[in-house]
Amino acid sequence: MRPLQLACLALAALPFMAAAQEPAAGASQEALEEGRMLAYTCMGCHGIPEYRNAYPAYRVPKIGGQSQEYLTNALTEYKRGTRQHPTMEAQARSFSDEDIANLAAFLSSVNE
Template sequence: MKKFIALLVLACVANVSAAADIVGNAKAAKVEQCIGCHGIPGYKATFPEVYSVPMIGGQSAKYIENALIAYKKGERKHPSMRGIAGSMSDQDIADAAAYYSQQKK
């Protein structure tokens, strides 16, 4: 049993370190879904309520990654963003974060 627990812990640590090793590639970013809302100055969405959509260009990559991961896990509550983030791989998230972090505010 101790060997099983040790292997389980090792597997979890390896998984965390593998996710931390992902490097975003701004040129590979699939941001077509993002631009439709986050690329329009002053844009207001109407689902699930009317709100101003933030411009995310120039945000730090870490902030964008953390936000997308939180949407994916359901820790941030927005149906559209949860669906979009939920469809993204860890690499997609890193790439989008790299892309937007290189944009101007």
């Protein structure tokens, strides 16, 4: 299967994965919904099993089910430029602190 087809399948499966989630501790339903909407972009790369990006070529990690603290720290570091990857830095800089919190809450609730 080609990468675009895999990305489409991953995005199509996301609402079903979200329906079976347990809310992250302390996260409101509204925050989780906001995080779910933001996660659609993330799943284009992080939702494809064994996906490798073009340059530099390495396996893109799955982020669903990671700890909320880890996800918050990683996105904040990308946003500040203290953790480097051009695509991730650009994505993280587009997020507010609230977006990062909501995204981390949602992704940490995904059971993969």
